[in-house]
Amino acid sequence: METKKRFKVISIHYTTECNMNCPFCYKKRADKSEEKSLEFWYDLIPYASKLTNQIALGGGEPFINIDFIKKFGRVCKKNKVLLNITSNGKLLIPLSDREIKEIFKNITMVSLSFDKYKISSEQDLINYINLVKRIKRSTKTQIGSNLLVQDFDHSELVKIVNMLFKIGVDRVFALCPKNMPSDVLELKDAYTYLTLKYPNFYVDDLTQQILGENKYKDWCKECHYFKDIISINEKGFITGCSFDDESKALLKLEEPKDILKIKKIDGEKRFSCPYLIPKDIALKVQQLKSLKGGMKKDGNIKSEL
Ligand SMILES: C[S@@+](CC[C@H](N)C(=O)[O-])C[C@H]1O[C@@H](n2cnc3c(N)ncnc32)[C@H](O)[C@@H]1O
Numbered sequence: 001m002e003t004k005k006r007f008k009v010i011s012i013h014y015t016t017e018c019n020m021n022c023p024f025c026y027k028k029r030a031d032k033s034e035e036k037s038l039e040f041w042y043d044l045i046p047y048a049s050k051l052t053n054q055i056a057l058g059g060g061e062p063f064i065n066i067d068f069i070k071k072f073g074r075v076c077k078k079n080k081v082l083l084n085i086t087s088n089g090k091l092l093i094p095l096s097d098r099e100i101k102e103i104f105k106n107i108t109m110v111s112l113s114f115d116k117y118k119i120s121s122e123q124d125l126i127n128y129i130n131l132v133k134r135i136k137r138s139t140k141t142q143i144g145s146n147l148l149v150q151d152f153d154h155s156e157l158v159k160i161v162n163m164l165f166k167i168g169v170d171r172v173f174a175l176c177p178k179n180m181p182s183d184v185l186e187l188k189d190a191y192t193y194l195t196l197k198y199p200n201f202y203v204d205d206l207t208q209q210i211l212g213e214n215k216y217k218d219w220c221k222e223c224h225y226f227k228d229i230i231s232i233n234e235k236g237f238i239t240g241c242s243f244d245d246e247s248k249a250l251l252k253l254e255e256p257k258d259i260l261k262i263k264k265i266d267g268e269k270r271f272s273c274p275y276l277i278p279k280d281i282a283l284k285v286q287q288l289k290s291l292k293g294g295m296k297k298d299g300n301i302k303s304e305l
């Protein structure tokens with residue numbers, strides 16, 4: 001029987017190196033020389049496995065170093081932790097089915113990101129669909145789709161989710177955009193419809209929190225921060241949320257076994273998300289700014305306003 005561990009997931013960002021440069025990305029490139037060694041991440045897993053049954057590997061782009069992924073997968077398997085990798089998928093496209101089979105041997109799930117930047121042409125969409133089909137055909141790995149819900153209306157969201165399930169993804173995970181305007185409540189009906197239609201349609205914790213409490217801040221219940229997930233960056237800093245920078249770190253890992261010290265640390269409780277920008281607030285700020293820009297020194301608003 002699986003024992004209950006301290007965290008549902010430990011998220012590891014072993015590198016910030018990436019083959020893309022998405023404008024909304026919250027991961028800033030770090031100096032390679034400051035990153036922990038690859039050995040550090042292998043050695044971390046036996047300790048991490050005492051705290052969780054699941055590692056989520058992100059980046060940067062995890063598949064930037066395929067040899068690392070192969071070995072890391074073997075170490076996770078040996079320590080009986082599930083490995084879920086989030087990827088933009090682009091570096092997998094030119095690989096043969098045989099190579100894909102080999103790489104995915106010990107990967108439980110791959111979450112292929114889907115957003116308007118990564119999928120910006122018909123060819124991008126064709127490549128995405130083919131990749132899903134090839135991973136399905138050549139491996140036993142589950143395929144998720146990380147869908148960034150940015151500037152979608154109701155019917156667009158439903159159409160894309162329908163398409164993703166139709167091409168064979170096992171799970172769609174809708175992400176709320178952070179550090180840029182987002183409008184979760186406007187899509188409430190679409191989220192409800194998709195949740196009822198698809199048992200494997202999920203929303204991220206922030207979307208769930210907003211939908212559950214019907215508001216963007218001052219929630220009654222605290223969010224998931226440090227409750228069931230922690231995030232470790234490329235330098236070994238641990239935060240209660242992947243979006244937190246090092247100034248909010250709860251612990252810095254000097255050696256792999258330091259991760260066990262997290263058991264003695266108490267994280268704050270958060271009742272609002274510091275990275276959420278509700279669209280209506282963003283619009284008001286924009287209006288105020290243009291109003292301010294339109295004011296003459298004497299305080300009169302320009303005639304065209
Ligand atoms: C930082 S990326 C790293 C893994 C990989 N490079 C990728 O893009 O899938 C992890 C996930 O974070 C999402 N993401 C990046 N910036 C975001 C933001 N500002 N708000 C919400 N999700 C974001 C990406 O879409 C992706 O699904």
Ligand code: SF4
Pocket residue numbers: 018019020021022025026027059060061088
């Ligand atoms: S592919 Fe992923 S890590 Fe790279 S820039 Fe885009 S969101 Fe960030």
